[in-house]
Amino acid sequence: MDTIIQPVTTRAKRGPYRRHSDEFKRAAVARTEVGGASVSLIARELNINTNQLFSWRKRFGAEALADGNAPSQLVAVTVLDTPAITAPVASSAPGVIVLSVGQAQLRLEGGTVDTATLTLLLARLLP
Incomplete structure (x- = not known):
């Protein structure tokens, strides 16, 4: 009869649990x-x-x-089809509006924006 002798291996003991402050x-x-x-x-x-x-x-x-530090909450938003605005846009101070949708980005600069063009661009960007 043949006898095969193999060393008995045991797993290394796990170290102590770390305690974090x-x-x-x-x-x-x-x-x-x-x-x-x-x-x-x-x-x-x-x-x-x-x-x-x-x-x-x-x-x-x-x-x-x-402690009263409540996290921000999401608010439901509904986008409705609205008719094109025909009233003149009131002049305001020049500024910048940046709208990012997916990989598309729309940047508007200045005080006056053509509402027809803006409506067309938003219709193309927003699903």
Whole structure:
């Protein structure tokens, strides 16, 4: 009879749980609240699990609500077909209006805008 001897391998023990201070957690959550921030990238930079950072956001987000710092809420908007405006547009101070829809961008500069052209452009940009 042949005997094959193989060494017995065991998994390495996991290290102790890391304990982060509340200040660290709040600072990490604050970094995720900046516009365009990626929770996943921030978690990698801090060497923590993304799910852990999301749970901190829930925990400290609830505290922020209790403190009266309510997050912004979305408002429903309905776009209606409106007839072309025939009344003259009141003159106003020169300014800039920038409208971005998808990859299209409309930039209006100056005090007077041709309403017929603006209506046509908006009809083409907005679905």
